Amino acid sequence: MKKIRCKVCRTPFIPQKDALYLSAEKPAPLSALVSPPSRIYECFDCPKCGCQTAVNVRITPVEQEAPVAPPGEEETDG
Secondary structure: OOOEEOOOOOOEEOOOHHHOEEEEOOOOOOHHHHOOOOOEEEEEEOOOOOOEEEEEEEOOOOOOOOOOOOOOOOOOOO
């Protein structure tokens, strides 16, 4: 298994599957109205200093897009 290194104390450690947890960015109060959803990270805590180490970004829900018209039923400007 590949070791990861703490970005704070530089201690290398082997991530354990049972220590994996998810963490999400805290969105700004009105950001939900104008921006995409916050990111979700897979994280481990350093065994020496306890700092959180994010190792991967999870796929976030896709923003809702405008519905696409079926082929042959395209909108016209007239």
